[in-house]
Amino acid sequence: LIPPYDHPDVIAGQGTATLELFQEAGSLDALYVCLGGGGLLAGAALAAAECAPTCRVVGVEPEAGNDGQQSLARGEVVTIEVPKSIADGAVVTHLGAHNFPVI
Numbered sequence: 001l002i003p004p005y006d007h008p009d010v011i012a013g014q015g016t017a018t019l020e021l022f023q024e025a026g027s028l029d030a031l032y033v034c035l036g037g038g039g040l041l042a043g044a045a046l047a048a049a050e051c052a053p054t055c056r057v058v059g060v061e062p063e064a065g066n067d068g069q070q071s072l073a074r075g076e077v078v079t080i081e082v083p084k085s086i087a088d089g090a091v092v093t094h095l096g097a098h099n100f101p102v103i
Contacts, residue, residue, distance in 0.1 A: 005037030006011050006096025016042030022051040035059030035068045036090040038099030045102055059103065062087050072103070 002009060017040070018031070033044045044078045049054045061068050065083030071094070079094040095103065 010039045011042045012053040014040045015047040018047035019095035027052045028055045030056040032058050035061040037092045038095040040103035042099040
């Protein structure tokens with residue numbers, strides 16, 4: 001069983017969306033990506049590093065569910081209580097173990 005966001009194959013698969021974006025749009029100055037468990041952001045970061053190394057990749061998350069921001073500040077995965085948000089795809093309690101080192 002492959003988890004919905006914390007697996008190398010998921011990261012690779014999610015990265016294809018960014019590859020397609022660069023194929024269609026060309027190089028970008030910045031790319032803002034939803035940060036839930038981190039699979040999409042990790043894939044986007046890897047694809048951008050390969051296709052557009054000068055593109056700044058930024059993860060965005062609900063203020064109430066800022067486990068990603070807390071994790072980056074502490075240098076380790078931080079687990080929070082389930083946040084209340086209408087952004088249900090970004091409502092997670094922690095970043096994935098495979099995703100965090102990439103992000």
